[in-house]
Amino acid sequence: MSHKILIIDDDIDLVEAMRLTLEKEGYEVVDAQDGKKGLEKIAREKPDLILLDVMMETQDEGFHIAYQIRNNPQMSDLPIIMLTAVGQETGFSFDKDKDEDFLPVNEFLEKPVNPDFLLEKIRTALGH
Amino acid sequence: MKKLLIENFPFLNLSILNSHLSWSITIRWLIIAGYFAATLISYYIFSLAFPYGKIWTVLAVLTLINSIYLVIFKLYKHFSFQSELRFLQIHILVDLIILTILIHYAGGIENPIYLFYAFHVVLSSILFPSWRPILITTFIVIMFSAVVYLEYAGILYHYSIFNSDLHSDAYFIFLVLAVFTITVYVTMYICMSFMYIYRNIKRQLDYQNLQLVQADREKTKFFRFTSHELKAPVVAIKSSIDSILKNYRGTIDGRVEDMLQRSSSRAAQMLQIIRELLELSKNRLRTVEKEKSQIDINQLISEIIDQERVRAEEKSIRIRQDLSRNSLMIHMAAADFKEIFANLFINAINYTHQEGAITIHSGSLEGKVLFSVEDTGIGIAQNDLEKIYDEFYRSENAKKEIQFGTGLGLSLVKQIIENHKGKIHVSSEVNKGSRFEIELPVT
Numbered sequence: 001m002s003h004k005i006l007i008i009d010d011d012i013d014l015v016e017a018m019r020l021t022l023e024k025e026g027y028e029v030v031d032a033q034d035g036k037k038g039l040e041k042i043a044r045e046k047p048d049l050i051l052l053d054v055m056m057e058t059q060d061e062g063f064h065i066a067y068q069i070r071n072n073p074q075m076s077d078l079p080i081i082m083l084t085a086v087g088q089e090t091g092f093s094f095d096k097d098k099d100e101d102f103l104p105v106n107e108f109l110e111k112p113v114n115p116d117f118l119l120e121k122i123r124t125a126l127g128h
Numbered sequence: 129m130k131k132l133l134i135e136n137f138p139f140l141n142l143s144i145l146n147s148h149l150s151w152s153i154t155i156r157w158l159i160i161a162g163y164f165a166a167t168l169i170s171y172y173i174f175s176l177a178f179p180y181g182k183i184w185t186v187l188a189v190l191t192l193i194n195s196i197y198l199v200i201f202k203l204y205k206h207f208s209f210q211s212e213l214r215f216l217q218i219h220i221l222v223d224l225i226i227l228t229i230l231i232h233y234a235g236g237i238e239n240p241i242y243l244f245y246a247f248h249v250v251l252s253s254i255l256f257p258s259w260r261p262i263l264i265t266t267f268i269v270i271m272f273s274a275v276v277y278l279e280y281a282g283i284l285y286h287y288s289i290f291n292s293d294l295h296s297d298a299y300f301i302f303l304v305l306a307v308f309t310i311t312v313y314v315t316m317y318i319c320m321s322f323m324y325i326y327r328n329i330k331r332q333l334d335y336q337n338l339q340l341v342q343a344d345r346e347k348t349k350f351f352r353f354t355s356h357e358l359k360a361p362v363v364a365i366k367s368s369i370d371s372i373l374k375n376y377r378g379t380i381d382g383r384v385e386d387m388l389q390r391s392s393s394r395a396a397q398m399l400q401i402i403r404e405l406l407e408l409s410k411n412r413l414r415t416v417e418k419e420k421s422q423i424d425i426n427q428l429i430s431e432i433i434d435q436e437r438v439r440a441e442e443k444s445i446r447i448r449q450d451l452s453r454n455s456l457m458i459h460m461a462a463a464d465f466k467e468i469f470a471n472l473f474i475n476a477i478n479y480t481h482q483e484g485a486i487t488i489h490s491g492s493l494e495g496k497v498l499f500s501v502e503d504t505g506i507g508i509a510q511n512d513l514e515k516i517y518d519e520f521y522r523s524e525n526a527k528k529e530i531q532f533g534t535g536l537g538l539s540l541v542k543q544i545i546e547n548h549k550g551k552i553h554v555s556s557e558v559n560k561g562s563r564f565e566i567e568l569p570v571t
Binding site for chain 2 (some may be wrong): 006011013014015016017018020024055085111112114115117
């Protein structure tokens with residue numbers, strides 16, 4: 001059975017670039033352009049993993065989505081890989097081990113992500 | 129009314145009033161001592177016929193009153209701007225009454241010490257806002273005229289020092305009173321005009337300063353915007369190329385593959401340039417803003433409270449300032465301290481409901497300054513307490529109260545405090561309020 005991945009990102013070109021890599025690898029890919037549609041897709045498509053952009057309509061929309069997912073008992077175990085440009089922009093560096101408590105995501109990757117690196121992180125998050 | 133006062137009189141705030149009060153008490157000790165010395169000289173050297181017993185009694189009463197002022201000043205800490213202003217007005221009015229009694233005992237119109245009234249005119253014109261100087265000057269003219277008239281009419285006894293009968297000479301009295309009245313009112317007018325100009329300049333400076341701060345904020349916003357907007361297309365370009373390279377390697381012409389590889393490298397190069405540009409602008413901003421100097425935190429606290437007062441008033445939140453009487457000097461960048469206090473104070477306003485209260489304390493202890501911001505707001509849940517300093521963290525009840533917020537404020541506050549080797553402590557109870565206590569070393 002192939003795993004289904006939901007990409008929540010408002011940059012359609014970036015979504016297509018990732019889709020190419022992921023589909024070649026045998027994953028099924030669905031996408032959403034904003035947080036609200038993203039949450040609907042999660043409920044409808046039941047993805048196995050989410051690639052989540054931080055900044056969409058607001059500076060931190062991605063964070064709110066991540067919290068909502070974690071606080072919903074039905075999807076709280078869903079692996080989330082967060083993609084961001086924020087690391088360079090504000091000077092905040094994210095240390096996953098240290099920040100895990102308040103940032104409930106499996107990975108925090110800075111854009112652009114090398115395709116091989118992304119695949120490796122997805123495999124780890126899916127547990128195989 | 130309170131709001132109007134603050135807005136129209138930029139040189140008045142709690143910290144300034146406070147130092148005026150302390151100064152007023154100190155100078156009164158000197159005046160009592162000086163007056164006493166003067167009576168001793170006139171008694172032993174000039175043998176003038178003053179009613180010394182009565183004068184000394186009045187001085188003793190003034191000594192007692194000043195001691196009471198001192199006790200109130202030291203003990204009664206919960207001063208608001210309005211009550212300090214009232215307290216200072218009482219000082220001046222009591223001083224005027226005492227001075228009038230002393231003038232009466234010292235020969236009334238014969239003795240030119242009535243010129244001392246001019247000090248009160250000047251002081252009140254400098255210190256007090258709006259119509260108060262006019263009131264005080266009028267009070268002075270009425271009191272002095274009353275004493276002179278009562279002595280003239282024989283209702284009050286006239287203590288003659290030169291054995292002249294000037295006090296009963298109507299022309300002389302009229303001349304002195306006319307010159308005196310003109311002098312005090314003109315003095316008052318000159319001082320008030322000067323203060324009017326002075327305050328206008330200060331108001332302009334404040335306004336320009338505000339604009340500079342806003343321009344600076346705009347600049348920061350522009351950098352944020354640029355970084356995101358500039359970066360996003362390059363990220364999309366590089367991601368697309370890398371994706372093609374990964375997935376079609378071997379199936380495309382070697383020269384095409386090579387060209388795509390070069391494109392990917394150039395996109396990476398561009399990302400690096402954007403990064404460096406941003407780093408550069410950030411560092412430049414930092415060095416400009418972060419010059420350390422000796423700053424008085426009481427003064428900065430009062431400034432920020434004045435700036436944000438309108439927001440609190442919109443929600444009818446009472447602000448109580450319990451600031452230490454002495455100035456609290458520390459060696460720190462003023463911008464850093466403002467960042468700390470403004471964040472805590474604005475949070476307190478944001479998360480306190482209508483009719484709530486915010487209390488600011490400040491003090492010092494063994495080479496440290498301490499201050500706290502306490503509110504009667506929504507509070508922080510026990511299990512959120514340790515997370516509030518995390519970047520981007522916002523508690524659930526905070527989000528309910530105010531939807532937008534980056535969750536960066538407190539993390540920045542903590543970072544600055546720790547860089548300065550200080551400490552921050554929070555205690556809170558949901559729906560009761562929060563109290564942030566900050567400790568900063570003086571050096």
